[in-house]
Every structure is written in C-alpha cells, then in structure tokens.
Amino acid sequence: MDIAVVGLGLIGASFAKGIKQHTNNKVYGFDINNETLTKAKRDGTIDDIVLMNNLSDFDMVIVALYPVNTIEVCTDALKTMKRGSTLVDLCGIKGSIVDKIEPLALKAEVDYIGTHPMAGRELWGYDAAVNDLFKGASFIITKTENTNMEKVKILRNLAEEMLFKESVITTPKEHDKIIAFTSQLAHVVSNAYVKSPSLLEEKGFSAGSFLDLTRVAKLNEYMWSELFVMNKEPLLFEVDNIIKELEKYREALENDDIHYMEELLKEGRILKEKSNLAHSKKC
Amino acid sequence: MDIAVVGLGLIGASFAKGIKQHTNNKVYGFDINNETLTKAKRDGTIDDIVLMNNLSDFDMVIVALYPVNTIEVCTDALKTMKRGSTLVDLCGIKGSIVDKIEPLALKAEVDYIGTHPMAGRELWGYDAAVNDLFKGASFIITKTENTNMEKVKILRNLAEEMLFKESVITTPKEHDKIIAFTSQLAHVVSNAYVKSPSLLEEKGFSAGSFLDLTRVAKLNEYMWSELFVMNKEPLLFEVDNIIKELEKYREALENDDIHYMEELLKEGRILKEKSNLAHSKKC
Structure with missing residues (x-):
C-alpha cells in the first residue's frame, strides 16, 4: 500500500517508522513544520513528502493529530481521497471524532476507521518518536454499523506486522x-x-x-x-x-x-x- | 555485632538476609510463627533463634513489626536489653513510636533509634523476603535531641554494607x-x-x-x-x-x-x- 501519515509528532512519526521498519508499505508524510518534514525525509522515517491538497494517490491516509485538528484535517482529506481508499485516525478519543467524520467519509465513499494505539511517552514531538513505540502495545479499533470489516482486517494485519501485542475491537462509546x-x-x-x-x-x-x-x-x-x-x-x-x-x-x-x-x-x-x-x- | 531481628515478615526477614549476606555480623531472629522461625534457621536467614525473655546478649535489637506491636515489643525488649546496647525499629511511621519508646530507652540506658528502610513489595510475610530488597533504597534514620550519634554512625555503616543507596537523617515529625x-x-x-x-x-x-x-x-x-x-x-x-x-x-x-x-x-x-x-x- 501507499500510506500517507499526516502529523509527524510522537505518535505519527513513530507510526511511520513502525510501518517503514516492519512492513513492505510505502510511507509518505506531512507535517505543518517544514523542518520536521525535511528531517523525516532525510532520516528515512518517510519515503517522501505528501502534498495535502491532493491525496488521491494513497490507499490509506492516517491522521495523527490532536482532537480538534484531527476533525479539521480528516474533513479536508476526504475532499481529495480516492473512492475505496481508507482513512484512519489515531486520536485518543473516539466518539466525538467518529460522529463527525463517519458521515463525511460515507458520502465520499471512503472507508473510515477510528483507532487508538495505546502507547505514549512523557515526551512529545518528532524528536521523541521511536521505531518500536508500539511494540507490545494494544491497538484499539472502533467499529460502527458502517465499518467495512475487510478494511479492519487489513488494519489488524498492519498492526500485527508493526508488533502491536493485539488488536481489540470495540465501539467508540465503549x-x-x-x-x-x-x-x-x-x-x-x-x-x-x-x-x-x-x-x-x-x-x-x-x-x-x-x-x-x-x-x-x-x-x-x-x-x-x-x-x-x-x-x-x-x-x-x-x-x-x-x-x-x-x-x-x-x-x-x-x-x-x-x-x-x-x-x-x-x-x-x-x-x-x-x-x-x-x-x-x-x- | 550480635544482632537480634524481631519479626521475620517481609521487612524483618529481608533485613536479616541483607545483614547475613553483606556483613560480618551474627543475626538471631524471633517470630511468633514457629514454622517461620524453623524455616529461617534451616535456610540460613538467621544464625539462631532468639529467646525473647532475655535479650541481654545482643549489641543491637531490630524490631520489624506493625506499629502497635512495635511499641509493645520495644517496651518489653527494653526490660532485658543490656545497658549501652542499641534498639532500632523499622516501622513506617516514626512520631508516635519514638514518642513512646525513647523515654523508656533513656531510662533503660539503651540507645534507641527509629528508622524506616524505604522499600517494599506487593507481597508480604516471610516467604516474600529477598536478599536484596534494600539494594539501592533510601534508609531513613530519625534523630532527636537524645540520639547517640555514634550509634547513628554504626547504623549508617550497616546500611551502606547492606547496599542501601543512602542514609537520610531527619526528625520523626519531618x-x-x-x-x-x-x-x-x-x-x-x-x-x-x-x-x-x-x-x-x-x-x-x-x-x-x-x-x-x-x-x-x-x-x-x-x-x-x-x-x-x-x-x-x-x-x-x-x-x-x-x-x-x-x-x-x-x-x-x-x-x-x-x-x-x-x-x-x-x-x-x-x-x-x-x-x-x-x-x-x-x-
């Protein structure tokens, strides 16, 4: 897959590193901080930089931002993502995010899945990111009545390759x-x-x-x-x-x-x- | 020194093991549980069993019991300890213990020092005791206007030999x-x-x-x-x-x-x- 990761802070950059290190997917990245982007490309965290105004080339877009920005960026991303592609967010709350994004994704014919990788550090930002942040962690995948379970399967495989301990499926509310x-x-x-x-x-x-x-x-x-x-x-x-x-x-x-x-x-x-x-x- | 440890639970037995393993002192022990006493002698945690009704042979008596029992047992011990010997308790609070024991110790001409070894486990009792429970831990020694600082020095040396990270001297109230x-x-x-x-x-x-x-x-x-x-x-x-x-x-x-x-x-x-x-x- 060609995967775009939006937001290269602790979680986004660690996720990108995990995909690069443990899977055969191509990883592209975006961050509002140009210095971060340059660093991420130079040190091989990402294969290349993404232009946010056109996400039509990607099979999967993963948004790793704070809650309010997650909603804004997912909303924008859906405008250019191709039909049948997958939108994933990694935000630590799910109800308010899924409620806002799912109807827009349905309309755009994009499969949206809200997730939460359960790991962190007492540091943050690009420089805190590490290859194996998610090794041994739980990956929470939320599902609703609209969730495409084929895409959940793809996501679970990705999590397994990235050395997550397990994927747990639940509802956003739970x-x-x-x-x-x-x-x-x-x-x-x-x-x-x-x-x-x-x-x-x-x-x-x-x-x-x-x-x-x-x-x-x-x-x-x-x-x-x-x-x-x-x-x-x-x-x-x-x-x-x-x-x-x-x-x-x-x-x-x-x-x-x-x-x-x-x-x-x-x-x-x-x-x-x-x-x-x-x-x-x-x- | 000939040292008696009274109470062979997690703290007392680990303390006895630490003294045996890391110092040249002889360690004697007492516990109300006969099975514990037998085990402690058999496995070498203590050199021999103490008879509580006569503590006159010991240079140092260390009491490792719950607060109420600490006061009772220290009070009793002072009746037979020899003049110039040292009574130490390891209880996790100090004010109420020191207030009760110090006047009795002064009268008996025994040097009493209230201490608190800062280590523990989520297990308790003799079988939870380990050789190096105190390795790297802080040893809190409380002093009052009556404290014999020569005895504090002996105690600090013992703590150092037992691999405590440091001894910290403070007042019971603090x-x-x-x-x-x-x-x-x-x-x-x-x-x-x-x-x-x-x-x-x-x-x-x-x-x-x-x-x-x-x-x-x-x-x-x-x-x-x-x-x-x-x-x-x-x-x-x-x-x-x-x-x-x-x-x-x-x-x-x-x-x-x-x-x-x-x-x-x-x-x-x-x-x-x-x-x-x-x-x-x-x-």
Whole structure:
C-alpha cells in the first residue's frame, strides 16, 4: 500500500517508522513544520513528502493529530481521497471524532476507521518518536454499523506486522468510557498528586510508589486538555467517583476508625487482585 | 555485632538476609510463627533463634513489626536489653513510636533509634523476603535531641554494607509529614483508583499509566490501616489536598473550560519537572 501519515509528532512519526521498519508499505508524510518534514525525509522515517491538497494517490491516509485538528484535517482529506481508499485516525478519543467524520467519509465513499494505539511517552514531538513505540502495545479499533470489516482486517494485519501485542475491537462509546478510566483519570490524578506543598521537600524519601503515581504528571497540557474536554461525561464520572471514594478514607482517618479503614483497603486490594488476574488470563 | 531481628515478615526477614549476606555480623531472629522461625534457621536467614525473655546478649535489637506491636515489643525488649546496647525499629511511621519508646530507652540506658528502610513489595510475610530488597533504597534514620550519634554512625555503616543507596537523617515529625505524601497518599489513591465500575471492563485497554497508578492498590490492609491511623494529621492533610486539587479539574470539565484545564495541567507538569530535576541532581 501507499500510506500517507499526516502529523509527524510522537505518535505519527513513530507510526511511520513502525510501518517503514516492519512492513513492505510505502510511507509518505506531512507535517505543518517544514523542518520536521525535511528531517523525516532525510532520516528515512518517510519515503517522501505528501502534498495535502491532493491525496488521491494513497490507499490509506492516517491522521495523527490532536482532537480538534484531527476533525479539521480528516474533513479536508476526504475532499481529495480516492473512492475505496481508507482513512484512519489515531486520536485518543473516539466518539466525538467518529460522529463527525463517519458521515463525511460515507458520502465520499471512503472507508473510515477510528483507532487508538495505546502507547505514549512523557515526551512529545518528532524528536521523541521511536521505531518500536508500539511494540507490545494494544491497538484499539472502533467499529460502527458502517465499518467495512475487510478494511479492519487489513488494519489488524498492519498492526500485527508493526508488533502491536493485539488488536481489540470495540465501539467508540465503549472506548471512550474505558479510556476515561484507564488513561485519562490516571493523567488527572497523577497531575493533581504533585500539587502538595510537601512535593519539593521529599528528597531521599521517595519510594517507588511516589514515582509510579506521578510518572504521567508530566504531560502535554494542550493535547490532554482537548482530549479531556472532548470526553467530558465519562471522565467527569471517573473524577467524581475517585473523589467520592477518597472521601471515605478521609472519613475513616478523621474518625480514627481503623476497622473502616481496613475494610476500605481490603475492598481495594481484592479489586486489584481481580484486575491482575483478568490481565494475567489475557496474557 | 550480635544482632537480634524481631519479626521475620517481609521487612524483618529481608533485613536479616541483607545483614547475613553483606556483613560480618551474627543475626538471631524471633517470630511468633514457629514454622517461620524453623524455616529461617534451616535456610540460613538467621544464625539462631532468639529467646525473647532475655535479650541481654545482643549489641543491637531490630524490631520489624506493625506499629502497635512495635511499641509493645520495644517496651518489653527494653526490660532485658543490656545497658549501652542499641534498639532500632523499622516501622513506617516514626512520631508516635519514638514518642513512646525513647523515654523508656533513656531510662533503660539503651540507645534507641527509629528508622524506616524505604522499600517494599506487593507481597508480604516471610516467604516474600529477598536478599536484596534494600539494594539501592533510601534508609531513613530519625534523630532527636537524645540520639547517640555514634550509634547513628554504626547504623549508617550497616546500611551502606547492606547496599542501601543512602542514609537520610531527619526528625520523626519531618519523616511522618513527608512519608504521608510520598508513600501513604500513594497507597490511599491507588487503592481508591480501582474502585470504579469501569475496572473489570478495561481488558486490553490498560496502558502503562493505569498499571502504574494502581500498582500499590494491592496492600496489606492491617498494616497500612495502623500506619495511616497513627499518622492521622499529616495524611489527612494530603488526602484533603488531593481532593481539593481534583475538584479543580472537575470544575474545568464541568464548565468545558479548556483554558482552565490547560492551566491546571501545566502547573502539574512544571511541578513534576521540578521534582524530577531535584531527583536527578541528587543522583
């Protein structure tokens, strides 16, 4: 296939590198930053530069941008993509993207598939991209009643060649609900965690638990703000839920109620053990 | 030295193993579980079994028990320890322990030092103990106006031989304040995190951030409840603080206020970067 990747940040450029390294497809790229484009061509991340005003030569166009730009660029891309080609986006939320893009793709007779490769780093931009960012990761593919399952198959094969651990098929709504819990809430909580006056006094005292809890506090605030706000309802549910749960531990402490504290901790331990078990069964 | 370790759980038995493996001291041990004691002697974790009713032969007695038992056992131990010997406890909170034990130790003319080896596992008990649990970890030593600094020196040397990364000297109060933030809050938040109805739906969707945030949710509820309740004020401060901070993200979401969300996330990112910098400067 001739594949165009639009947006050569951490995710887009790592995706392009993954395709180049592990598959026989040709990869073309576009980025609004000319320096990035020149670098990407020079270092072989892409075979050549794409002209965005004509995407009619490509079998697959992959958009790797922030949510708002994803919608804009997909909308534009559909104007010149050829009938029967495939449009894929890699954005971390799916409902609001799929709702906007799918009707336009249907009209353009292009097969659109919303996906989410579950990997990242605490760095971003072209220079943070690496060949094997997706090695061992999950590739989430969303489907609707309009999804062309032949194209899903092609995408799954591509993901497999790129060394993703697995492709998981779900609906955009289900994706957004789960991602609010497993990824977005983790970023909110981690980012909130470091906001204690105790933070800069902790030298020498930080066990692994502190480092684990705060690892993803270092994030790209522009991208994550868009992702959060465009996934308002599910994320609000999770934030409300953890606040409600934290208030129980607060109450146990306030009342010196060691038995209630034990109950709360036991409940969490058992849930975590169940979750570990579910994971290990999958592996 | 002849050293007695009382309590051969994860921490006590790992400490005994560390001393045996890396130093020339003799290690004796006690545990209320007879099977554990037999195992510990048979597999060489300890040189021999201690009789708790007479500790007069030991240069150093190390107590590795839960908070309430630590106070009870230290109180008893001081009745038979010889003058000029050293009593050490490894409990994860220090203020309430030191306040109780220090006056008794002064009276018995025993040098008491409250410490906290900053390492752990998501497993506990004798069978979870390993030789190098403390390799690369921080060893926190608390001192008061009564602390015998010669004994602190001996303890630091022991920690160094056992491959601790460093010994950090602080006050019991300062220890408890920082530990509330870096360790106890991490366990509370992680334990609360898993309590979402979304937990068991997340198969295949869990990126590293979820696994990091929930790693320490699996904890020993009896030990941690004691630790939390005996460190009420500092931990309550931290739990209140993170609830207050989480409510700000909640507000930004509720109001679709992307700029406020960006501000909140940026503030957290910068704090985390400063914290990383402080760590890397130390290393």
